[in-house]
Amino acid sequence: MSTEKFQTIESPAVPLPIENVDTDQIIPARFLKATTREGFGENLFRDWRFDKSGKPKEDFVLNNNTYAGTILVAGKNFGSGSSREHAAWAIHDFGFKVVVSSFFADIFKNNALNNGLLPVQVSETFLATLLSEIEKDAGTIIKVDLEKQVIILTASGKSESFHINPYKKECLLNGYDDIDYLLSIREKIAQFEKSRD
Amino acid sequence: MAGKTLFDKIWDAHVVEEIKGGPSVLYIDRHLIHEVTSPQAFAGIESRGISLFRPENTVATPDHNVPTVDQHLPIRDELSVFQVNKLTENCEKHGVTLYGLNHPYHGIVHVIGPELGITQPGLTMVCGDSHTSTHGAFGSVAFGIGTSEVEMVLATQCILQPKPKKMLITVDGELSEGVTAKDVVLYIISKISASGGTGYFIEYAGSAIRNLSMEGRMTICNMSIESGARGGLIAPDETTFHYIKGREFAPSGADFDQAVERWKLLKSDEDATFDKELHIDANHIEPMITYGTNPGMGAKITDRIPAVEEVDPGNRKSYQKSLAYMGFEAGSPIAGRKVDYVFVGSCTNGRIEDLREVAQFVQGKKRAEHVTAWIVPGSKQVEKQAHEEGITEKLEAAGFKLRQPGCSACLAMNDDKVPEGMLAVATSNRNFEGRQGPGSRTMLASPLTAAAAAVTGKITDPRTLL
Numbered sequence: 093m094s095t096e097k098f099q100t101i102e103s104p105a106v107p108l109p110i111e112n113v114d115t116d117q118i119i120p121a122r123f124l125k126a127t128t129r130e131g132f133g134e135n136l137f138r139d140w141r142f143d144k145s146g147k148p149k150e151d152f153v154l155n156n157n158t159y160a161g162t163i164l165v166a167g168k169n170f171g172s173g174s175s176r177e178h179a180a181w182a183i184h185d186f187g188f189k190v191v192v193s194s195f196f197a198d199i200f201k202n203n204a205l206n207n208g209l210l211p212v213q214v215s216e217t218f219l220a221t222l223l224s225e226i227e228k229d230a231g232t233i234i235k236v237d238l239e240k241q242v243i244i245l246t247a248s249g250k251s252e253s254f255h256i257n258p259y260k261k262e263c264l265l266n267g268y269d270d271i272d273y274l275l276s277i278r279e280k281i282a283q284f285e286k287s288r289d
Numbered sequence: 290m291a292g293k294t295l296f297d298k299i300w301d302a303h304v305v306e307e308i309k310g311g312p313s314v315l316y317i318d319r320h321l322i323h324e325v326t327s328p329q330a331f332a333g334i335e336s337r338g339i340s341l342f343r344p345e346n347t348v349a350t351p352d353h354n355v356p357t358v359d360q361h362l363p364i365r366d367e368l369s370v371f372q373v374n375k376l377t378e379n380c381e382k383h384g385v386t387l388y389g390l391n392h393p394y395h396g397i398v399h400v401i402g403p404e405l406g407i408t409q410p411g412l413t414m415v416c417g418d419s420h421t422s423t424h425g426a427f428g429s430v431a432f433g434i435g436t437s438e439v440e441m442v443l444a445t446q447c448i449l450q451p452k453p454k455k456m457l458i459t460v461d462g463e464l465s466e467g468v469t470a471k472d473v474v475l476y477i478i479s480k481i482s483a484s485g486g487t488g489y490f491i492e493y494a495g496s497a498i499r500n501l502s503m504e505g506r507m508t509i510c511n512m513s514i515e516s517g518a519r520g521g522l523i524a525p526d527e528t529t530f531h532y533i534k535g536r537e538f539a540p541s542g543a544d545f546d547q548a549v550e551r552w553k554l555l556k557s558d559e560d561a562t563f564d565k566e567l568h569i570d571a572n573h574i575e576p577m578i579t580y581g582t583n584p585g586m587g588a589k590i591t592d593r594i595p596a597v598e599e600v601d602p603g604n605r606k607s608y609q610k611s612l613a614y615m616g617f618e619a620g621s622p623i624a625g626r627k628v629d630y631v632f633v634g635s636c637t638n639g640r641i642e643d644l645r646e647v648a649q650f651v652q653g654k655k656r657a658e659h660v661t662a663w664i665v666p667g668s669k670q671v672e673k674q675a676h677e678e679g680i681t682e683k684l685e686a687a688g689f690k691l692r693q694p695g696c697s698a699c700l701a702m703n704d705d706k707v708p709e710g711m712l713a714v715a716t717s718n719r720n721f722e723g724r725q726g727p728g729s730r731t732m733l734a735s736p737l738t739a740a741a742a743a744v745t746g747k748i749t750d751p752r753t754l755l
């Protein structure tokens with residue numbers, strides 16, 4: 093999927109201080125039956141967000157009007173479990189552009205990057221700082237600058253730099269997509285096949 | 290120069306090119322697809338107006354949301370029909386081999402790959418499913434991918450991947466009676482945690498691993514992902530070659546002998562180094578079961594659930610949330626809890642050996658009346674063999690019924706859902722909140738422990754009934 097160019101994000105954040113958020117929580121299996129990539133945001137965190145009758149659970153952060161924004165700040169080991177890309181689609185479809193955590197599961201990280209959703213891995217300490225600042229002031233603005241690879245709490249100026257694979261960074265900044273690249277080297281791939289025979 | 294690990298050897302031989310500062314372009318030998326994670330990939334191919342690069346290297350089967358009863362009848366769930374039909378349509382249109390419902394080769398992707406001889410040593414294999422790690426049991430590099438990557442493989446037979454780090458886990462010694470491969474892997478994950486393997490590819494070695502059957506090895510590699518590792522692999526040996534010989538898509542005759550000569554070279558060099566190593570004494574492993582909501586929360590079945598003070602202070606909040614979901618009290622004994630459901634099946638433990646073990650165990654015993662038990666073969670071939678070996682009858686005599694193949698209650702996309710609040714002992718691989726149905730509670734264990742729960746109606750150490 094060709095993605096949009098990733099711009100610097102400045103936004104308040106939605107806190108989800110839970111560890112080991114697995115992809116079954118992000119989007120339960122029974123909502124995986126669509127054959128397009130759209131519309132999964134509706135069921136993002138379905139069983140945490142709604143009760144059995146479909147009524148929003150008031151204590152869940154996405155139902156709390158205090159919090160809004162395009163940045164999700166979550167606990168350690170985010171996105172573990174199933175390889176379903178629907179998890180990344182759901183988060184993106186809901187309107188998030190960035191997920192911040194101190195640790196991401198590998199497949200989730202790849203899936204996010206392939207869909208223009210930026211996983212920002214920060215230290216445990218910085219994650220704790222982020223969460224406590226958001227708790228103090230729900231309007232806390234966080235800036236994520238991909239070009240400079242830095243995440244900043246704009247009010248206090250506290251910041252931390254983050255790592256991203258240089259190739260993936262280029263792709264996100266320019267809206268390139270892996271498949272376009274692979275298609276451009278199909279000839280080379282065919283030669284590779286021959287060389288192995 | 291230091292030697293190479295088995296993983297390095299296979300990976301390096303499949304790198305088409307390295308992107309500067311970026312991932313490798315990795316060539317994929319075999320690609321498996323199913324109905325849930327492939328439709329968007331085919332749609333992508335079509336919107337680009339391109340054709341599949343090597344359609345003959347992809348094999349498809351619908352497994353995730355198919356019913357496990359009355360498979361000869363049309364599927365009732367509308368959305369499931371839609372996805373299964375979509376898969377059929379996509380395969381026909383793009384020239385991909387499909388083993389659909391009722392085909393003698395139908396089954397869970399990770400069960401049919403090995404049993405058809407599609408899975409072979411030294412290959413790279415992917416599937417839009419995290420338990421693709423199963424195939425590593427044959428000494429292949431196999432791992433799960435997302436749908437965008439499925440599209441890449443369809444389009445070019447390659448994906449872009451950063452190379453993971455390597456971990457070696459050796460299990461030496463002998464497993465005692467009643468202790469199975471499932472217990473070994475639950476033990477490993479309880480030691481390294483549900484994220485301890487993230488960033489790594491694991492090689493399993495040691496005498497206890499060597500002594501396992503292929504089925505046991507698959508169970509272990511299957512659950513590598515539950516430690517966060519992308520995959521796990523085991524160097525092929527005589528057990529591997531013997532398993533592959535004569536299977537539908539395996540090389541035959543002189544080709545097979547030649548292949549074996551090549552496969553014998555597939556092992557880590559003596560002086561190869563790993564980024565991390567872990568040694569386990571098989572004698573310390575006992576029947577294991579999980580008590581929480583991730584596969585790392587496991588303990589000996591004879592143990593207690595850890596007290597809150599025993600848990601790392603940073604993890605206590607999550608720990609308490611997890612126990613609250615399960616309705617368990619910290620510090621209480623694990624065994625003796627009343628069980629409502631038992632599920633034997635999935636790509637972790639839905640193979641013939643698992644069914645054999647369960648059938649043998651329940652002989653002369655009866656299912657506890659209040660327990661609903663779902664015993665689901667991993668494939669049509671497993672089902673057939675179970676009938677031929679008299680496993681089905683043995684199960685029936687003890688009050689159990691064999692269902693038809695599919696993923697079933699492993700992820701509860703079909704009708705096999707554990708109702709809210711009910712407690713299930715499952716031989717599958719995930720105990721996440723709601724994994725087996727909204728509000729369901731899952732304890733993961735071996736087929737033997739599941740069978741023990743089914744006949745006693747409570748969490749029971751299977752060794753007391755052997």
Ligand code: SF4
Pocket residue numbers: 352353397398399418420635636637695696699700717718
């Ligand atoms: S059995 Fe479960 S884990 Fe295995 S492929 Fe099916 S859903 Fe996934």
